[in-house]
Amino acid sequence: MDIVIGHEENKEKLKKMIESNQIGHAYLFVGKKSIGKKLFAVEFAKSILCDSSVNGKYCDKCESCLTFEHNSDFKIIAPEKDAIKVDTIRKMTGEIILMPTKSKRKVFIIDDAELMNEQAQNALLKILEEPPKYATIILITSNKDKLLNTIKSRVMEIQFNALSNDEIKKILAGDVHEEALKFANGSVSKALDFNNDMFLMANSIATVMKTKNFLDINRKMEELKNDKKYKSMISDVLEKVMFIFYSELKENVEFDVNMISYIEECLQSIKRNGNVDLALDMLLLNVCNL
């Protein structure tokens, strides 16, 4: 579980369960989307199935560890078209009652468990009521309200908290804007979306600037200024545009090198007096040679 970033308390708790051979039959991993619950569950499963785990950690050397990805004693159930159907759960329960073949135990993960309809949940309930002694089922959810109380009363709930900004930075290897972290609110995919959106915005500005069409550029600038998301980070977007132009310069001999100095001027102007509107107007006039 150590490759998972964050969630230290849960790591300790679950490692102890493996170490003391008190692995539960059913867990419910609860927490918002995209904070590492699934990776955690997979790592937990690998540790459970390991033949010679040390201090609750898998060894990565035994047969079970080396063939983990193809281990028939391990399975992840994921929704199809936003639903986990009763047939899927019935198939799973049919498999889980068969003795493990490769490991001492069997682990099944149900991702986005809230997407099981009532019928599917009732089918799952049957196996939760009388689980085979070697079986562990891990339900993962970001919305436990959608699970039946009868299910919730038969699982051990493990709460996952949102990631800290430092943890997100660590996962995304550093390149995350402060605004993206605020927007992400502890979720990695949201931080990634933000970075991605910002790049798309910069890219479309670069494209329209190259046309030197006054009206089109003006429209794009308005769009940038009016998007609340970029309010305090227009300079960051423009820096990305400049970066795009630099790479353009390397590849395209006909690229107008002045475009880069116009953006530089614009950035300096924003830095000097903080008047974004004025700086962008000047940029527009310069680019269109007006």
Ligand SMILES: [Zn+2]
């Ligand atoms: Zn192992």
